[in-house]
Amino acid sequence: MNQNRILQVDRLTKSYGKGAHQTEALQGISFDVLEGEFLGIMGASGSGKTTLLNCIATMIKPSSGKILLKDTDISSLKGSALADYRGRKIGYLFQEFELLDNMTAQENIALPLSLQGISLEQAKEDIWQIAERFDITDVLNKFPSQMSGGQKQRTAAARAFISNPGLILADEPTGALDSKNSKILMDMLTSMNEEEHKTIMMVTHDPNAASYCSRILFIQDGRLFHELRRNQREETAEAFYERIVTVIAQLGGGSANVL
Amino acid sequence: MFFKQIWRNAKRHRKDNGLFFGSLIIAIVAFYTLLSLKEQDVMRYLATVESVAVAKLFKLIPFVYIVSLFFVFFLVYFACRYQTDSRRKEFGMYLMLGMKYSRLFIMLFCETLLNSLISLLTGIPFALFLTEGISLTTAKLVGLGMIGHRISFSPEALLYTVCGFVLVQLLSVFIICMGLPRTEPALLMADDFAKESKGTFPENALFYFFAGAFFLLAAYATGMTLLRTFGFPAFLAVFVFGILGTFFLYKGLGHVIGIRIKRKSRRKAGLAVFTARQLQENVLCQHKALAVSSLLLLLSLACISFGIGTAAGSHETRTTDLSVKGTDAEIQSFLSDAEVSSMVEASYPVYLSYSHTSRDFEPVKNALAKLPQSDLRDNMMENITGAGEYVISESSYNNLLASLGKKPISLNPDQMALFSSEPVADFTNIMNAALEQDIRIEVNGSEYSLLPRLYEDTIVADRMISLYAALIVPDEVFEEIADSSEPFCYNIHLSKRMTEEKGLLLALSDMGEMLSARGLEYDSYLGGIGRNLFYTVASSYLTLYLGILFLLIANTVIGLKYLIWQRQNKHRYLTLIMLGADVKTLCLSTKSQIQTFFNLVLSIAVINGVFAILSMFGSFLRLPSGASFGLVALMAAAASLLFILTEFAYIHVVKRAACREIMELKLS
Numbered sequence: 040m041n042q043n044r045i046l047q048v049d050r051l052t053k054s055y056g057k058g059a060h061q062t063e064a065l066q067g068i069s070f071d072v073l074e075g076e077f078l079g080i081m082g083a084s085g086s087g088k089t090t091l092l093n094c095i096a097t098m099i100k101p102s103s104g105k106i107l108l109k110d111t112d113i114s115s116l117k118g119s120a121l122a123d124y125r126g127r128k129i130g131y132l133f134q135e136f137e138l139l140d141n142m143t144a145q146e147n148i149a150l151p152l153s154l155q156g157i158s159l160e161q162a163k164e165d166i167w168q169i170a171e172r173f174d175i176t177d178v179l180n181k182f183p184s185q186m187s188g189g190q191k192q193r194t195a196a197a198r199a200f201i202s203n204p205g206l207i208l209a210d211e212p213t214g215a216l217d218s219k220n221s222k223i224l225m226d227m228l229t230s231m232n233e234e235e236h237k238t239i240m241m242v243t244h245d246p247n248a249a250s251y252c253s254r255i256l257f258i259q260d261g262r263l264f265h266e267l268r269r270n271q272r273e274e275t276a277e278a279f280y281e282r283i284v285t286v287i288a289q290l291g292g293g294s295a296n297v298l
Numbered sequence: 299m300f301f302k303q304i305w306r307n308a309k310r311h312r313k314d315n316g317l318f319f320g321s322l323i324i325a326i327v328a329f330y331t332l333l334s335l336k337e338q339d340v341m342r343y344l345a346t347v348e349s350v351a352v353a354k355l356f357k358l359i360p361f362v363y364i365v366s367l368f369f370v371f372f373l374v375y376f377a378c379r380y381q382t383d384s385r386r387k388e389f390g391m392y393l394m395l396g397m398k399y400s401r402l403f404i405m406l407f408c409e410t411l412l413n414s415l416i417s418l419l420t421g422i423p424f425a426l427f428l429t430e431g432i433s434l435t436t437a438k439l440v441g442l443g444m445i446g447h448r449i450s451f452s453p454e455a456l457l458y459t460v461c462g463f464v465l466v467q468l469l470s471v472f473i474i475c476m477g478l479p480r481t482e483p484a485l486l487m488a489d490d491f492a493k494e495s496k497g498t499f500p501e502n503a504l505f506y507f508f509a510g511a512f513f514l515l516a517a518y519a520t521g522m523t524l525l526r527t528f529g530f531p532a533f534l535a536v537f538v539f540g541i542l543g544t545f546f547l548y549k550g551l552g553h554v555i556g557i558r559i560k561r562k563s564r565r566k567a568g569l570a571v572f573t574a575r576q577l578q579e580n581v582l583c584q585h586k587a588l589a590v591s592s593l594l595l596l597l598s599l600a601c602i603s604f605g606i607g608t609a610a611g612s613h614e615t616r617t618t619d620l621s622v623k624g625t626d627a628e629i630q631s632f633l634s635d636a637e638v639s640s641m642v643e644a645s646y647p648v649y650l651s652y653s654h655t656s657r658d659f660e661p662v663k664n665a666l667a668k669l670p671q672s673d674l675r676d677n678m679m680e681n682i683t684g685a686g687e688y689v690i691s692e693s694s695y696n697n698l699l700a701s702l703g704k705k706p707i708s709l710n711p712d713q714m715a716l717f718s719s720e721p722v723a724d725f726t727n728i729m730n731a732a733l734e735q736d737i738r739i740e741v742n743g744s745e746y747s748l749l750p751r752l753y754e755d756t757i758v759a760d761r762m763i764s765l766y767a768a769l770i771v772p773d774e775v776f777e778e779i780a781d782s783s784e785p786f787c788y789n790i791h792l793s794k795r796m797t798e799e800k801g802l803l804l805a806l807s808d809m810g811e812m813l814s815a816r817g818l819e820y821d822s823y824l825g826g827i828g829r830n831l832f833y834t835v836a837s838s839y840l841t842l843y844l845g846i847l848f849l850l851i852a853n854t855v856i857g858l859k860y861l862i863w864q865r866q867n868k869h870r871y872l873t874l875i876m877l878g879a880d881v882k883t884l885c886l887s888t889k890s891q892i893q894t895f896f897n898l899v900l901s902i903a904v905i906n907g908v909f910a911i912l913s914m915f916g917s918f919l920r921l922p923s924g925a926s927f928g929l930v931a932l933m934a935a936a937a938s939l940l941f942i943l944t945e946f947a948y949i950h951v952v953k954r955a956a957c958r959e960i961m962e963l964k965l966s
Contacts, residue, residue, distance in 0.1 A: 096876070099875070118880065119880060121880075122878045122879060122883075123878065123881040125876060125877065125878040126877055126878015126879070127876070127878065131876050131877075133876075135875075137871050137872075137873040137876070138873075139572065139575070139873060139874075141569065141575045141576060141579040141867075141870075142572065142575045146572075146575065149571070150571075150572070150874070150877050150878050151878055152567075153567050153568055153570070153571060153572075154567075154568065154877060154878050154879050154883070155567075155878070156567045156568065156570070157567055158565050158566055158567045158570075158673050159563075159564040159565075159571060159650075159719070160565045161567075198877070223768070257705050273686075274959065277421060
């Protein structure tokens with residue numbers, strides 16, 4: 040089991056403010072992510088799920104606890120090691136795509152590789168392969184303003200996968216998409232997970248998107264509240280969706296997520 | 299509480315926007331310096347000898363003041379926009395907390411007012427020091443040290459500087475604030491408000507680029523070849539071609555950068571593509587600002603060169619101190635006075651007269667015809683045939699040369715020498731080349747050979763008496779052909795002891811008073827150079843002032859335009875950090891963008907400037923034959939150094955500000 044573990048989160052806390060005004064966003068969360076897993080993180084607004092993702096992505100520093108990616112404590116990373124972690128070890132998929140709008144799709148996809156010293160010319164084949172996978176070969180020379188929302192998010196996904204990172208972090212990746220494009224994206228992420236054995240950790244509000252995951256952690260008030268595992272062989276996506284909705288109801292009702 | 303907040307905000311903005319405040323202070327110094335021109339020692343002196351012209355100049359100053367305010371308005375407007383853009387979130391928050399728009403306006407106005415006053419309080423003392431320095435230095439340089447220095451503080455200049463600056467600042471804030479009530483608080487509070495980049499080029503971008511290059515080449519060619527001959531129409535053509543060319547070139551430049559990215563940047567790793575795309579977008583979005591800045595820099599270069607050219611062109615050689623009109627008896631009686639004789643080193647009659655006798659200057663024309671063709675040579679060939687109507691006696695000219703410590707002319711009975719007071723180096727060179735051809739001319743039926751060089755030492759004290767080409771003739775010939783046998787005037791040279799003791803001006807004034815007391819008419823050396831000095835000081839002062847102002851405004855506009863744009867697109871840097879770029883790499887990229895951004899403006903401005911300066915010196919501005927090449931080269935080198943240092947300083951400050959913003963970026 041230990042050799043399959045890619046990420047270990049150990050007693051992670053994060054607090055904002057000081058003294059009487061202190062808010063505990065994370066209160067000692069511990070869990071593991073296994074290699075090849077498609078993990079979902081769900082919870083009400085303010086439960087701490089985005090804080091958790093941001094801590095793993097090194098966008099914020101935790102107050103205490105450890106995050107180990109392949110046994111490396113990421114809180115100790117600085118300078119080029121930190122940049123290397125962000126550029127090679129993880130891939131990040133943003134809710135608002137965050138494509139550089141003055142660069143073409145292929146230039147955007149090539150960015151993580153360029154930062155590692157690989158030119159666009161050298162990365163041409165890899166870009167083409169990943170673009171085929173995400174069905175964006177026809178927009179490779181287009182600027183983001185010339186693409187649809189779905190194409191933008193798939194380009195962003197291709198950028199997250201291009202450097203072959205060990206872990207993909209996705210923050211509400213379907214949040215800015217319509218249902219059709221959400222389904223296309225989730226199908227593609229699932230295929231990357233199942234066929235390429237990519238490990239994905241996704242924060243989402245959407246039970247539909249979450250039903251594509253193999254395991255879901257529910258967080259409430261900065262603590263792990265519940266865990267759901269999908270029986271991949273026997274359980275249909277619809278049945279898993281039903282179970283997710285039930286847990287959300289137990290968490291305080293769907294309305295808590297909407298507020 | 300409210301005023302404390304205003305004080306704090308104003309302080310923060312001064313700290314954050316050092317570039318703008320520095321520029322503003324320099325602009326204040328330049329403004330005050332121009333407006334206090336009246337109080338400068340040189341101008342006070344010139345007002346006594348050239349009162350009409352000085353009055354005309356002072357009438358021109360309000361116009362220059364208004365034009366300057368117009369340009370300074372852009373500097374202030376961009377700086378205010380940069381400041382308010384960076385505070386949109388803060389404004390949105392104030393509004394959401396219940397602050398009224400009117401209160402927000404009052405807060406911004408008060409902050410602006412406070413910062414204006416602080417810039418003025420910093421700038422004015424500098425300006426006072428500078429004007430005092432300029433006043434003393436100019437007076438010393440032109441030899442007016444003895445007129446008595448007076449503190450050049452001008453309350454009127456101070457008032458106009460303060461009013462102008464406060465007005466421009468408040469107007470800028472007013473225009474910027476007008477848009478605030480129409481903006482939703484949510485939009486103000488949004489982190490990023492940059493428009494999404496379209497990444498596309500204007501239609502026919504390549505056509506614009508080549509059309510721009512073509513128009514610029516046409517402007518260069520017109521300036522270099524036609525400006526001298528056709529004057530205003532050619533100037534208008536250069537003006538239109540130059541402006542169109544610059545605007546078109548920048549409009550199409552984005553596309554050329556795009557082509558370069560496809561060819562070169564794709565083979566490079568790191569942030570090469572990002573850096574090039576940023577630059578391309580910047581050029582595409584801001585091509586008008588780039589063109590305006592480049593033209594302002596060109597104006598600055600042209601103004602500074604014109605100022606230097608005029609200042610260097612004012613080089614004067616003092617020949618005689620006073621030229622007195624009067625009969626021989628009157629002059630001798632005056633000179634015999636004991637007090638006068640102690641002050642005079644030398645005096646002699648100047649025999650200069652009109653001559654009606656026949657003369658044939660065709661040989662001079664023919665000699666000129668053998669020289670390489672040029673506009674000036676053709677012009678000289680046209681004018682020379684009618685020359686020689688004035689003759690100067692050899693002894694008079696030798697007296698002048700002797701008083702200057704120069705070797706006298708020795709004319710044989712069949713020799714003459716050519717004299718000219720045309721103060722242009724090219725004229726002298728061409729005429730000397732012609733005279734070397736052993737020219738023989740016919741005057742009054744006899745043939746004379748001309749000495750193989752041109753004589754140029756001014757024969758009388760008043761520089762405004764100019765002779766295109768006169769003949770220095772042996773005394774016997776003078777008596778024979780001159781219309782008048784009476785001396786034209788008497789030249790008086792003051793004793794060295796006297797001028798060293800009292801200073802030239804006071805010595806001349808004393809002698810002038812004595813001459814006036816006797817009822818004698820005279821022209822003095824200072825009276826003559828007064829006019830030249832006036833035009834020199836007035837034009838060089840104004841052009842240098844405008845040159846510095848344009849330099850400041852162009853640089854501030856480029857710098858602030860870049861910084862505003864970077865701030866609007868800071869999310870890109872955040873994304874890059876998330877993709878694994880470190881801050882150092884991002885800073886290198888932004889530094890490279892800034893350097894190239896400035897280079898794009900500077901390179902076109904410098905190329906345009908070189909052609910503008912060459913056209914200018916080839917047409918309406920010429921260095922006089924007396925001007926020292928070394929001095930002109932030194933001044934040009936000093937000005938170039940100042941220009942380069944200014945650019946370095948601006949680029950450095952903008953790079954530092956841009957990197958500081960990147961280092962302050964937080965991922966969440």
